[in-house]
Amino acid sequence: MPLGIYVHIPFCVRKCLYCDFLSFPAGEEEKSAYVEALLREIDGAAAKFGIEAGDAQIGSIYIGGGTPGCLDTVYINKILCKLDEIYGPFSEATEITIEINPAVGELTKLKGLSELGINRLSIGLQSANEDELRLLGRIHDREAFKACFESAREAGFSNINVDIMTALPGQTGEKLNTTLCLLKELSPDHISAYSLIIEEGTPFYDMYTGEGEKLLPSEEEERSLYWQVRDTLTGLGYGHYEISNFAKPGFESRHNTSYWKRIPYLGLGLGASGLINETRYKNTDDMRTYLRASGERSSIAEALSLSGKDRMEETMFLGLRMREGVSMSSFYADFGVSLREIYGEELERLRAQGLISILKDRVFLTDKGTDYGNYVFSRFLL
Amino acid sequence: MSYTDQDRIRNFCIIAHIDHGKSTLADRIIESTGLLTSREMQAQVLDNMDLERERGITIKAQAVRTIYKAKDGNEYCFNLIDTPGHVDFNYEVSRSLAACDGAILVVDAAQGIEAQTLANVYLALDHDLDVFPVINKIDLPSAEPDRVVAEIEDVIGIEAQDAPRISAKNGIGIDEVLEQVVKKIPAPTGDPDAPLRALIFDSIYDSYKGAIVFIRLMDGTIKKGTPIRMMATGASFETVEVGYFGAGQFIPCDELRAGMVGYFTASIKNVSDTAVGDTVTGSDRPCSEPLPGYKKVLSMVYCGVYPADGAKYPDLRDALEKLKLNDASLNYEPETSVALGFGFRCGFLGLLHLEVIQERLEREYNLDLVTTAPSVIYKVHKTNGEVIDLTNPTNLPDPSEIDYMEEPVVSAEIMVTKDFVGPIMELCQERRGRYVSMEYIEQSRALLKYELPLNEIIYDFFDALKSRSRGYASFDYDLKGYERATLVRLDILVNHEEVDALSFIVHSDTAYERGRRMCEKLKEEIPRHLFEIPIQAAVGGKIIARETIKALRKDVLAKCYGGDITRKKKLLEKQKEGKKRMRQIGSVEIPQKAFMSVLKLDGE
Numbered sequence: 001m002p003l004g005i006y007v008h009i010p011f012c013v014r015k016c017l018y019c020d021f022l023s024f025p026a027g028e029e030e031k032s033a034y035v036e037a038l039l040r041e042i043d044g045a046a047a048k049f050g051i052e053a054g055d056a057q058i059g060s061i062y063i064g065g066g067t068p069g070c071l072d073t074v075y076i077n078k079i080l081c082k083l084d085e086i087y088g089p090f091s092e093a094t095e096i097t098i099e100i101n102p103a104v105g106e107l108t109k110l111k112g113l114s115e116l117g118i119n120r121l122s123i124g125l126q127s128a129n130e131d132e133l134r135l136l137g138r139i140h141d142r143e144a145f146k147a148c149f150e151s152a153r154e155a156g157f158s159n160i161n162v163d164i165m166t167a168l169p170g171q172t173g174e175k176l177n178t179t180l181c182l183l184k185e186l187s188p189d190h191i192s193a194y195s196l197i198i199e200e201g202t203p204f205y206d207m208y209t210g211e212g213e214k215l216l217p218s219e220e221e222e223r224s225l226y227w228q229v230r231d232t233l234t235g236l237g238y239g240h241y242e243i244s245n246f247a248k249p250g251f252e253s254r255h256n257t258s259y260w261k262r263i264p265y266l267g268l269g270l271g272a273s274g275l276i277n278e279t280r281y282k283n284t285d286d287m288r289t290y291l292r293a294s295g296e297r298s299s300i301a302e303a304l305s306l307s308g309k310d311r312m313e314e315t316m317f318l319g320l321r322m323r324e325g326v327s328m329s330s331f332y333a334d335f336g337v338s339l340r341e342i343y344g345e346e347l348e349r350l351r352a353q354g355l356i357s358i359l360k361d362r363v364f365l366t367d368k369g370t371d372y373g374n375y376v377f378s379r380f381l382l
Numbered sequence: 383m384s385y386t387d388q389d390r391i392r393n394f395c396i397i398a399h400i401d402h403g404k405s406t407l408a409d410r411i412i413e414s415t416g417l418l419t420s421r422e423m424q425a426q427v428l429d430n431m432d433l434e435r436e437r438g439i440t441i442k443a444q445a446v447r448t449i450y451k452a453k454d455g456n457e458y459c460f461n462l463i464d465t466p467g468h469v470d471f472n473y474e475v476s477r478s479l480a481a482c483d484g485a486i487l488v489v490d491a492a493q494g495i496e497a498q499t500l501a502n503v504y505l506a507l508d509h510d511l512d513v514f515p516v517i518n519k520i521d522l523p524s525a526e527p528d529r530v531v532a533e534i535e536d537v538i539g540i541e542a543q544d545a546p547r548i549s550a551k552n553g554i555g556i557d558e559v560l561e562q563v564v565k566k567i568p569a570p571t572g573d574p575d576a577p578l579r580a581l582i583f584d585s586i587y588d589s590y591k592g593a594i595v596f597i598r599l600m601d602g603t604i605k606k607g608t609p610i611r612m613m614a615t616g617a618s619f620e621t622v623e624v625g626y627f628g629a630g631q632f633i634p635c636d637e638l639r640a641g642m643v644g645y646f647t648a649s650i651k652n653v654s655d656t657a658v659g660d661t662v663t664g665s666d667r668p669c670s671e672p673l674p675g676y677k678k679v680l681s682m683v684y685c686g687v688y689p690a691d692g693a694k695y696p697d698l699r700d701a702l703e704k705l706k707l708n709d710a711s712l713n714y715e716p717e718t719s720v721a722l723g724f725g726f727r728c729g730f731l732g733l734l735h736l737e738v739i740q741e742r743l744e745r746e747y748n749l750d751l752v753t754t755a756p757s758v759i760y761k762v763h764k765t766n767g768e769v770i771d772l773t774n775p776t777n778l779p780d781p782s783e784i785d786y787m788e789e790p791v792v793s794a795e796i797m798v799t800k801d802f803v804g805p806i807m808e809l810c811q812e813r814r815g816r817y818v819s820m821e822y823i824e825q826s827r828a829l830l831k832y833e834l835p836l837n838e839i840i841y842d843f844f845d846a847l848k849s850r851s852r853g854y855a856s857f858d859y860d861l862k863g864y865e866r867a868t869l870v871r872l873d874i875l876v877n878h879e880e881v882d883a884l885s886f887i888v889h890s891d892t893a894y895e896r897g898r899r900m901c902e903k904l905k906e907e908i909p910r911h912l913f914e915i916p917i918q919a920a921v922g923g924k925i926i927a928r929e930t931i932k933a934l935r936k937d938v939l940a941k942c943y944g945g946d947i948t949r950k951k952k953l954l955e956k957q958k959e960g961k962k963r964m965r966q967i968g969s970v971e972i973p974q975k976a977f978m979s980v981l982k983l984d985g986e
Contacts, residue, residue, distance in 0.1 A: 219934070223935055275947070370938065375957075
């Protein structure tokens, strides 16, 4: 059984102003206790999630956060060794990613990570403009990023992702172009471009809702920024393989793709989500509960067993995120019923609206459909 | 002698302006006469429909019998008849009053007399009821009982010096109220040996027993097996059961005699055979004259009621049939709309009645409804001499066939404090009101009388009145008659398509303004689509107003939520849920509540 593993590190140096992920600064003691709890969770995962470790073929491991790079490499080593002990051995083909912040990405650190078998880096750049970096509350500047990127190559990373953001307050096509130019110069293998979402509970929410909303790009501007990213990157030879993701040929993220293809994955760590045996799990996001019971079922906060209907819906709204879309023959193979039988009416309606295309075996979003993704996805809920 | 003797019976009701404490006092009376312990008592026993309890108003009349041991050592039988408390139900109120011999007038010690206080007192005096006042809420810091007593004497002209000063909420002064019921409300009269003559003041439907008919016996006796006839409808039955009203239950007894209040059943399957106000008599020994005051109840307000999901049409029909069993004043007949499909044109006593029915359909029958703008009944005089009662704007004949039209007009009384006389008069003018008179009933308050077209008040008049008087104005009205008016039909086009369900009749002078506001309102209500949507208002094919809903440019979350698919799905579900409450008209999805937009045009 193919299996992905996600490991959540809920620590960072300082929280960015827009961030609503489960992440906070912490002391050495807390980090150490957390890693111990993680190790216990990995040990107990078979019982906790009802998974047969022996049957699992690990396709990808993703260490995300937070800023996992702010954790001492010794800890990362412990985590990977534990995973290897139970789910290994991992081959070169196993994609092992870690997210890092340019501010904590010096050469020795990166070399250390590379030696642990980590073969993919995800670096949060967000913007190449100093004013935008300050606005976002990032802890690094443009130069730190460049240095980090170059060190990463020097440390041997041949598969590097860079995150950038669009729809920033005051962002213009010109400013975005500065960021895109830096990418062109450095030529990372994979690029994720996310639109800024103003989430409740973040400082940005207070700053950019109500009156402050005017400071954000309009819908037209936001879309034009999005298409600027798409056009520039595809022009540079990147494939636009998912709504927000671009890759050089062969560098599509295995881990993210496994989410969209509904490949089972273990979610380890505080607040992490997983999909095992068609059940969606979510760990507790309460640190005390997690530290006490990470290896036990009681640290699972939600467990939702998916019905056939749920699985069909997911297949559509996750699958359509990929530009290749959903294969009708795989749909039939998975559910024993044809996609047209279930969604015939919606398919016709959405096609008439110019939001999806149906070509041979595949249903996929058109460019216009990409602009209205949520509308399209919601249409596939049964 | 026992409490079933005529001179130990007291049949009375409580009248009050809304929120002056009518239901609370009723609860206290029931409680302190020992019918229920306070533990058993759910607040406001008489208002037993969920909706009534929530809204704090009485929709159907209710009755309850309690036994009170007075200070003179005798036991008295109290029949407390609760009356509906809203102008929509004036006829029902008048029939309930006719079943009583006296009334307790509750006046709020802080607010004093309000419009409904007066309207109800006059109604009670019209029915020759003996009215005694009670000053409620004396525990409020703002209470001014002396002022209110003087006001009652000055304005209404009834003795109020010894009015009990009470707090129904805190149970203060209730004993005095009960004693005054004995002393001041007359015992019923009537001959138990005369031919049967009983007034129907309400009925409810029970699926086993058929209609349970609430009656007040004026003359004669009714018992199990008595053959009876309804004098107005002519229907004949044989009595199956007679009884009186316990708290929330029916208690059978052997017979009911002149002066008593109770119920009977007679396997009556059709509630239209038990019209409120009708007289029940014996079919073998009928009385010579029916009781006065019977009227056939007429609907004042009509609107289209459609199932949101067309497939639920049979469910809606069944639900209306069931509601009709308990509510003879609800009328409905099937109609079709191009925009909304199959539904019903329903007639109501007023806007509150409409809202209540709509809510009951949604809540008790779990139906998702689309209701169209309410309309009054217009009289269309055609050039060929024919007169049509128009209840649906869509059926308005071509203007070339219309000679002239008439609309219903009401006499309205508005009581308002001095400071707000200006704004309220302005409001009445805007609503095409005709000033009749104004009198100051005391230095600070005025009673304004206006004649207003009914179609100007069924929408948002009450809300506008409240907001322009900061809640201080109170309002009551009576149908006066029909008057000639220049009326036109305002049509609404959404994306160049006329939506029949949004059409409504307006006075030609206000058509432009209403059309403009309607377009603005719909622009707010209809969500943006993937394309631009023009919204136009037209009269006789001529566009008089336009708004444009800009196209939606994007609807996408370019974020993955770290594999938290459940959260993502919840967001999509919310989005889909919103869609469900939409109605597809051509290529545009219109939210259900947009069809009632016309009710909310008083923006300023």
